[in-house]
Amino acid sequence: MFRQNLSSTLLQNVVDELSSLPGVGKKSALRFALYLLKQPRENVERFGNAVVKMRNEIHYCKICNMVSDSDLCTVCSSGLRDHSLVCVVESVRDVLSIENTGQYNGVYHVLGGIISPMDGVGPGDLSIEHLISRVSQGEVKEIFMALSTTMEGETTAFFLYKKLSPFKVNISTIARGVGFGDDLEYTDEVTLGRSIKNRQPFVPLNT
Amino acid sequence: MFRQNLSSTLLQNVVDELSSLPGVGKKSALRFALYLLKQPRENVERFGNAVVKMRNEIHYCKICNMVSDSDLCTVCSSGLRDHSLVCVVESVRDVLSIENTGQYNGVYHVLGGIISPMDGVGPGDLSIEHLISRVSQGEVKEIFMALSTTMEGETTAFFLYKKLSPFKVNISTIARGVGFGDDLEYTDEVTLGRSIKNRQPFVPLNT
Numbered sequence: 001m002f003r004q005n006l007s008s009t010l011l012q013n014v015v016d017e018l019s020s021l022p023g024v025g026k027k028s029a030l031r032f033a034l035y036l037l038k039q040p041r042e043n044v045e046r047f048g049n050a051v052v053k054m055r056n057e058i059h060y061c062k063i064c065n066m067v068s069d070s071d072l073c074t075v076c077s078s079g080l081r082d083h084s085l086v087c088v089v090e091s092v093r094d095v096l097s098i099e100n101t102g103q104y105n106g107v108y109h110v111l112g113g114i115i116s117p118m119d120g121v122g123p124g125d126l127s128i129e130h131l132i133s134r135v136s137q138g139e140v141k142e143i144f145m146a147l148s149t150t151m152e153g154e155t156t157a158f159f160l161y162k163k164l165s166p167f168k169v170n171i172s173t174i175a176r177g178v179g180f181g182d183d184l185e186y187t188d189e190v191t192l193g194r195s196i197k198n199r200q201p202f203v204p205l206n207t
Numbered sequence: 208m209f210r211q212n213l214s215s216t217l218l219q220n221v222v223d224e225l226s227s228l229p230g231v232g233k234k235s236a237l238r239f240a241l242y243l244l245k246q247p248r249e250n251v252e253r254f255g256n257a258v259v260k261m262r263n264e265i266h267y268c269k270i271c272n273m274v275s276d277s278d279l280c281t282v283c284s285s286g287l288r289d290h291s292l293v294c295v296v297e298s299v300r301d302v303l304s305i306e307n308t309g310q311y312n313g314v315y316h317v318l319g320g321i322i323s324p325m326d327g328v329g330p331g332d333l334s335i336e337h338l339i340s341r342v343s344q345g346e347v348k349e350i351f352m353a354l355s356t357t358m359e360g361e362t363t364a365f366f367l368y369k370k371l372s373p374f375k376v377n378i379s380t381i382a383r384g385v386g387f388g389d390d391l392e393y394t395d396e397v398t399l400g401r402s403i404k405n406r407q408p409f410v411p412l413n414t
Contacts, residue, residue, distance in 0.1 A: 006274075007273055007280055007281055007302070007306075008261075008266075008301070009274050009275060010257075010260060010261040010265050010276060011261060011265065011274055013257045013260075014257050014272075015257055016254065016257075016262045017257045017258070021239045021242060022238060022239070023235070023238075024239075027316070028230070028302070030300065031229060031230075031300075032229065032231075034298070034299055035229050036228075036258060036261070036262060037226060037261065037262060037274065041263060043227075044259060045259050045263075046224065047224045047227075047255075047259075048254075048256065048257075048258040049221075049255065049259070050221050051221055051224070051243060051251060051255040051258075052254075053220075054215075054217040054218060054220065054243070054244065054254035055243060055244060055248055055251035055252070056248060057217055058218065058244060060214060061216075066214055066381050067214060067215045067218055069215050069216055073214055075213055086381060091241070092241055092244075093237065093238075095238070096213060096214070099214075166337070198343075204333065
């Protein structure tokens with residue numbers, strides 16, 4: 001138990017707020033708060049204001065639900081991207097991860113979660129209808145599902161597959177296989193089994 | 208390298224601010240920022256405002272330099288504490304650690320750092336003169352040094368010992384039991400509590 005008199009309610013409030021962040025306990029929160037106390041006032045004001053401003057002024061892209069500074073995100077408004085290829089992901093973070101690879105030139109659709117009956121998340125809680133209506137407009141040629149390889153991810157992928165099959169659209173999924181740098185010995189049997197079945201032509205890395 | 212286009216400058220600013228916290232990298236900062244985005248507006252406003260309010264309105268106790276909501280901290284203004292016994296610590300966090308043990312009934316003096324030539328921190332950067340003037344008023348009977356058992360802590364203790372020796376004041380130090388090289392902050396409560404009870408006359412390392 002780490003509940004103590006912090007000698008200042010101002011400090012106590014900040015510790016309480018900071019320890020609400022995911023993975024941050026009271027000790028780390030206290031460390032952050034004392035760090036902030038030592039910073040110049042204008043820095044701390046910039047810190048606090050940036051957080052509030054972000055929450056109040058952020059937009060979500062009308063097309064793909066990605067966080068954005070305006071009604072259209074940079075990807076959806078770009079003429080250089082392939083708008084007929086839509087990558088379906090669970091969250092904003094996945095978009096950032098994929099963008100970070102520099103390997104993808106299509107656009108996105110952020111579901112805003114994943115089907116998880118255990119957590120009470122059903123299809124109606126996700127932006128699936130929105131995706132269907134995007135596809136029904138006829139310009140999307142391929143739906144590329146980049147969902148986690150968990151039970152929930154597979155369930156969501158299957159649900160989307162069923163919903164999208166009436167439309168003339170190719171449905172692909174992110175390649176399953178042994179991760180780069182992974183030891184074969186420690187790869188689980190399902191992954192290894194699938195990687196053997198779905199073996200691919202060898203392409204050297206540098207070409 | 209984890210520097211990427213976050214698709215929103217509002218989000219980017221918050222990630223930059225959060226990653227300035229000690230031990231928080233860009234990935235954790237992004238996780239915190241996306242978490243905050245999902246919270247109700249009023250919660251995020253309370254979060255941001257608490258931080259700014261703390262920085263702008265916090266007081267430091269005029270007697271001991273502890274963080275406080277007013278000019279006198281709760282310890283220094285308490286009639287139940289022994290004001291003739293002064294515990295000298297490096298930082299606010301150490302006061303909180305010691306208070307947490309419930310073993311100490313005296314008052315404090317926060318140095319605001321520790322003598323560390325490597326980091327460019329000399330005696331002039333700490334509130335040592337303030338401590339001397341407290342002692343020179345004649346009401347302090349014992350100075351109890353609870354400094355980390357590091358090289359810097361020992362150096363600071365020795366410096367204080369020299370400075371305080373002209374005064375009629377007992378100088379004690381936290382009992383060994385705290386392992387040499389251990390940081391006070393990470394010491395468990397039992398060890399720390401015992402070390403306070405069994406405080407010993409200060410004997411400089413070199414004599």
